[in-house]
Amino acid sequence: MRVVLLGKPGSGKGTQARRIAKAKGIPQISTGDLIRAAIAAGSPLGLQFQEYADKGLLVPDDLVLALIEERLKQDDSTHGFLLDGFPRTIPQAEALAQWLIKAGMPLDAVLNMQVPDSALIERAEGRRFCGHCGSSFHVKFAPSKEDGVCDNCGHELKQRADDRADVVMNRVGVYKEKTAPLLDFYRSRQLLRDIDGLGTPQEVGDRIEVALKRNPGP
């Protein structure tokens, strides 16, 4: 199964991406994770990425395309994948379509996580992650047992630099300008499935399960 997950920052993409990838036995490929890993490694490319990511701006298409093309060549992607945070612009979507046509691996579905703007700041600002094992929490919706400490491995929980309210607002603006046009791009290709993203991760996950079984609408 080859799936793309679209949604504004704070719409629950990452949480659902992990659930779907686990349930379907496919890799979750997140350009945000790849970019954060390059930043953490301190490579010259990582330093370039940081300039954009810290401000909530998109990394230029050519750099992201080079990164994702490398990742899609890995063996674990041949039997399917879930793309989380990619594509985010029309040129990225067009490049992906070209690769997949060439490889004879069309997309099965594009999920559009719908969450009203009013819910995004609270969701994004409360997010915490463990830099050691990657577990994620939310101070209100999925708190760790001990404040600031990972339930899984006991390391300190951190907040992403771009989850501050002002940066989240920038990211939502960038989404509306650059990423929202992908909804029509995929709707016109009969791939888009709208998902109500409000509710518990289980409730949203159940809606996704149903949507993935359904034929796409007109």
Ligand code: AMP
């Ligand atoms: P995310 O974790 O998906 O919210 O991504 C974090 C940041 O990485 C974004 O705010 C961008 O700066 C960058 N990024 C991730 N994916 C892309 C993409 N497909 N195109 C451009 N920039 C991206």
